[in-house]
Amino acid sequence: MKFFLDSAIVEEIEHAFTMWHFDGVTTNPRHVQVSGKPFLKVIKEIAALAAGTDRAISVEVNPHHDHHAAMVEEGLKLAAISPNFVIKLPATEAGFKAIPLLKEQGVRANLTLAFSAAQALQAMRMGATFVSPFIGWKESNGEETVSMIEEIVTIRDNYGFDTEVLVAAVRNARQIVDAAVAGADIVTAGFAVFQDAFDHPYTGVGLAKFQSFWDQTPYE
Ligand code: E4P
Numbered sequence: 001m002k003f004f005l006d007s008a009i010v011e012e013i014e015h016a017f018t019m020w021h022f023d024g025v026t027t028n029p030r031h032v033q034v035s036g037k038p039f040l041k042v043i044k045e046i047a048a049l050a051a052g053t054d055r056a057i058s059v060e061v062n063p064h065h066d067h068h069a070a071m072v073e074e075g076l077k078l079a080a081i082s083p084n085f086v087i088k089l090p091a092t093e094a095g096f097k098a099i100p101l102l103k104e105q106g107v108r109a110n111l112t113l114a115f116s117a118a119q120a121l122q123a124m125r126m127g128a129t130f131v132s133p134f135i136g137w138k139e140s141n142g143e144e145t146v147s148m149i150e151e152i153v154t155i156r157d158n159y160g161f162d163t164e165v166l167v168a169a170v171r172n173a174r175q176i177v178d179a180a181v182a183g184a185d186i187v188t189a190g191f192a193v194f195q196d197a198f199d200h201p202y203t204g205v206g207l208a209k210f211q212s213f214w215d216q217t218p219y220e
Contacts, residue, residue: 001180004056004166004188008035010045012191017049020198024056026132026168026188028088028112029063040081047082058110058130060088071098079107086129088112091119099126110166117151124161130186135179136169146178153183173197 002023005016008031016022025046035042043059050057061074071094075087079102086108089095099109110130111123115138123131133152135145152165167179170189176197179187189197 001184002164002186003194004058004186005194006031006168006170006188006190008032008037008042008046009191010035010042010049013046013049016191016194017055020194022055023186024058024188025050026058026088026110026166028060043078043085044081047084050082050084053084055084056086056108056130057082057084058086058088058112060112063090066092066094068094068097068101071095072101075102075107075109076105086110088132091115091123096122096126099123099128103127112168117148117155120152120165121155124156124159124163128163130164130166132166132168132188134169135167135175136171139171139175145175146182149179149182149184 004024004026005013005022006026007013008027013025027043032039032042046057059078061071065071065074071089075098078087079085087102088110089098089112091111091114095111099111102109108129110132111128112132114120114123114131114133120131120133131152133148138145149167156163156165164185166186166188167184168188170176170179170187171193173196176187176189
């Protein structure tokens with residue numbers, strides 16, 4: 001299973017690549033705004049961190065675009081900046097239509113803002129490299145999401161689509177594990193979510209105990 005960092009903070013991404021061996025990055029307009037930098041500047045900085053690797057960096061087109069031609073035009077412009085970029089398109093009619101148009105020109109797409117298996121299926125049919133169901137947003141509204149992930153993975157496997165299922169808006173370690181058990185290919189979450197997921201309070205408690213025993217025992 002691949003882990004992507006959901007962030008546009010360069011220091012976080014560098015840490016995730018070097019210390020955690022992460023496989024990619026997802027950005028969105030909120031992450032870019034939080035970075036405090038202009039859009040093009042920050043995505044170029046992230047691209048530099050992934051240069052020479054096969055790490056995928058999702059960058060989102062202007063969310064105001066409502067025509068596929070505008071999405072394709074901007075997608076091509078962004079893809080020319082870095083071969084690592086995978087263009088994020090919204091799960092709208094125009095977004096779906098832009099997927100094959102970019103693919104014809106060798107540009108990969110990540111269908112974002114997906115909230116149902118039907119939307120994911122259409123993204124796969126259109127040739128998306130990644131499809132991103134947003135589970136955190138759904139669970140905030142009280143919806144169960146594991147069965148949706150299972151359905152998307154089953155549909156993908158039934159028809160042999162080569163789209164990877166990228167479970168997004170992941171908020172905690174339980175959701176990471178649920179996505180892995182359901183057969184998702186990738187999860188993306190924020191820095192703090194992964195930090196918490198890689199930790200457990202008992203690890204610190206246990207380490208302190210072992211240090212105490214260690215200190216009471218001769219080495220030789
Ligand atoms: C995924 O690609 C999205 O960037 C992300 O998961 C959206 O959710 P959030 O910004 O609410 O965490």
